[in-house]
Amino acid sequence: MIRHVVCFKFNPGAPESARAAMAEGLQSLPGRVSVIRQWSQGANTQSSDRSYDFSLIADFDSLGDLGVYQDHPAHQEVVTTLIRPIVNSVVVVDFEVPSGS
DSSP: EEEEEEEEEEEEOHHHHHHHHHHHHHHHHHHHHHTTOEEEEEEEEEETTTTOOOEEEEEEHHHHHHHHHEEEEEEEHIIIITTTEEEEEEEEEEEETTTHH
């Protein structure tokens, strides 16, 4: 299984309504992209200079399925219309989770 971890840092002054719309758009993806096995997301509850504001964790059966997700039109729509306008930094880690973990 492949675990996809993404952290977002919002632009200063990004409106709360836009942040909520991004969260809703992301939350819609598991129902729209069949290769997603597990999904969790949320806003950061702690703040520091090195903190990011929002994160998601998604699991996929394979790297191929992760690629399907990344290229999926629903994902691309959320990235283009809801994430890029309000996010100034994104970090991503994809790693293999041993079976049975």
